[in-house]
Amino acid sequence: MTPVENTAAADPILRLADPDLLPNPYPAYAELRETAPVLWHELLGSWVLTRHADCLAVLTDSTRFASDWRRAGEDIPAPLLSVQTLDPPEHTAIRHLLLDGFRAQDRHALHEGLDREVKELLAELADRPSFDLVGDLAEPLGLRFVTAFLGVPAPELDWFVPMSRTVVDGMDAGLWPEKHEPAVAARAELAAYAGGWLADPPADGLIAYVAAHADTSGVDPAVLRNSLRAVLHAGYESASRLLGNAAAALLTTPGALAAFRATGPGPGGTGTAVDELIRFDAPVQADARVCVADTELGGVTIKAGDPVTLLLGAANHDPLRFAHPTELRLDRAPNPHLGFGRGAHACLGASMAIRLAGSVLGTLATDHPGARAVAEPHHRRNLTLRGLDRFEVTLRPATGEEVRS
Template sequence: MLKDSASFAADWRRVGEKMPPRAINMLTLDPPEHTVVRRLFMEALRAQDHTALERMIEQHTTELLATLARRPSFEFLTEFAEPLALSTTSAYLGVPTPDPAWSSRIARDIVAGMDAGLWPERARPVLAAQEELAVLVEEWLAHPPPTGVVGVIAERAAGSGVDPAIIENTVRGLLFSGYSSGSKLLGLVAIALLHERAAELERFRAADTARAVEEMVRYASPIQAVARACVRDTELGGVEVRAGQAVTLLLGAANRDPARFPDPGTVRLDRHPNPHLGFGRGPKSCLGSPFTAVFTRVVLRVLAERYPGIRALSAPTYFPNLTARSVERFEVAFR
């Protein structure tokens, strides 16, 4: 379904639904419009120095951990994963780092709003959060940085043929993806390595780190579900899906499918092949997944090499979200 945009639409306007202008971005468009936007952004991502990216993430990680190491304990998400994801994503984009408290509030409103179909009261804060983010991104594109992803996009936007509003919305999504998705994944991985399977961080040092991160994405599945609109009558797995129907894809369940993954509830850091759906699949696969994979790999490597004694102090708590798994608190200590 993720690959078949002719039958299953990410753009709900194709089945008559209305979409707020701020919600129309690369991920909510279908080919051929989607292809043009993605090409522009992929060119900007490929233009970055990825060796320098790894060095930058390692430096930010090392400095923040050195500060936290002076304390008896700290809250992993709000004091480590979120500020680290925010500073590194901003550096990657080439823009000033937004206020961490403001960014955290905006991200929580947007993630909660993903479940507005079940809890309608969550929809209004999302619109307000999108407007606040839009003001920030418009300023970046009006006065683009000389380096980074945003600088390249601003330089090439005029000749791309892409609607400036869609460029703004997609940059906003790129910031949100790097910050919110990156920090959520790191938090969930830390829970798996330090709480659920406390011996795994030590094993990470000796593992093929690329494969290990892919396995942690599968196991953690920060995005649990996505939805598609059926555009034309289609048979799927022996079930007839009618045009106009909404279909929810449970990515978290797919990533634990025993028919696809032997012993799916076990972390196998060397699992290969690993056809997980943690970053999506097909034309709508996550644009920021390469950055998130590098971010997670570098941070885990630094933790495993420099702070192998890090441990969980208590069980984690979670926000009541269904579309995205969202850690609320996870207290850890270095000693």
């Protein structure tokens, strides 16, 4: 074993990227929670939090914990200034503009069109012996859905997906610094692409609303372009990774697909089940803040200027907040998971992501009850955004011989 491998094996964070842990990092999270719930990590140069209460406290306190690292004296590249990285009061103007744009859309018509497309795509895939649920279903649906909401044509998957993955890889640059510069460049390219929408806006959709109200919004044009890039990228990644993770949970947990079908639509039904799938294996596994005023958490004083890394995946499995957290309980309620964040930076499109997942998984469970995994899901080597690289499945009912085996 090389010295680098030795370091990775001993480091409680680096070892989360070990191929043996990628499929299920939650026992490693539990060990961290039990032994060092507030841990100083030298390589990250950051405090690492794993308990639900501590993570929630940081997410909901933008006075003492900043998303805008300029408040701690950091020099932030212009392509990184967006609705995701600004704090109030700058954050308030861009968030309100986007929220007003969200509310102005005809989401009912969008969802009706989505439901039809989901049924048609799954029916087409059912004719194949097997298919990659990630590349053939989750990624194209995620991109079509977010761009339909924005009101713009979907870019080519062959161009967009590698670009998006480069941005996601950069989220782990604290562990692998070589990923930072390519991610900054990819963000800038996506922001330039999104900026073209404002120069020639569509007739309908979120972009049309934002373009019509940009001049009176008080939002800096560069921040607006970056924020539209963030909506495109975050919407796509959240939707596609949620679909992949949730489908993997349903198709690799005995009886889960049938249990999901039995939940049915409406309150206490599919939405509740999707919430549990998010808690169980959320796409967003980590988030970061910087402390701007000395604060005590878990008996440890975090000093102003100290970075703080929130392991939300660990928080979502905290037994102090969730009974039997390692079990997939589709009727779990209440379910205060942190999969969409909390506070000022809570996910703008959370309800849309839940609706998309409910449509896809509900159609899968109802129209294709024989759906099953052909191979184990293969995870990408990402720690901040958790997702699948490939997952081969079939929608064809199992033969008698396959059932016996």
